[in-house]
Amino acid sequence: MTNPRGPMRSITTAQIIGIVAATLALFFMVAFATKSVDAIRLRTWRDQLEGEIEAMRREHEELVEEARRRNSVAWAEEVLRDAGQVRSGMVSVIAVTATPGPTAAPTPEATPIPEETVVPHRAPFDNPNWDAWWRLFTGKTD
Numbered sequence: 001m002t003n004p005r006g007p008m009r010s011i012t013t014a015q016i017i018g019i020v021a022a023t024l025a026l027f028f029m030v031a032f033a034t035k036s037v038d039a040i041r042l043r044t045w046r047d048q049l050e051g052e053i054e055a056m057r058r059e060h061e062e063l064v065e066e067a068r069r070r071n072s073v074a075w076a077e078e079v080l081r082d083a084g085q086v087r088s089g090m091v092s093v094i095a096v097t098a099t100p101g102p103t104a105a106p107t108p109e110a111t112p113i114p115e116e117t118v119v120p121h122r123a124p125f126d127n128p129n130w131d132a133w134w135r136l137f138t139g140k141t142d
Contacts, residue, residue, distance in 0.1 A: 069075055077087075086092045134140075 080086065081092075084092070
């Protein structure tokens with residue numbers, strides 16, 4: 001009996017080693033690409049977190065400075081002064097600007113329009129320009 005597919009080829013040891021080596025190379029390339037993508041993602045995340053940490057440090061410094069300023073006597077006196085309260089023995093002076101009072105302005109009265117200045121009402125298309133356009137479009141010389 002003959003084999004319908006043709007003669008059987010034997011697989012050599014070199015072919016097996018080549019297939020295994022190609023498979024391992026492909027596996028290592030995929031693993032390297034995956035690790036590279038992970039490293040880039042982690043580096044980006046680290047940079048973002050470092051930026052947030054720096055912003056929090058600046059905010060902390062501003063809050064510490066604000067707390068130090070608010071713990072001072074000068075700040076308390078300023079707040080009390082703004083509220084209208086002063087320490088005993090101090091005189092509160094409130095500066096008032098001199099603004100002029102409202103003056104009585106005469107109320108304007110409606111004046112009638114003289115009759116000779118009233119323009120008589122004309123139809124919107126009753127003028128020589130429209131007549132010229134009408135003659136141009138229709139070709140008629142009414």
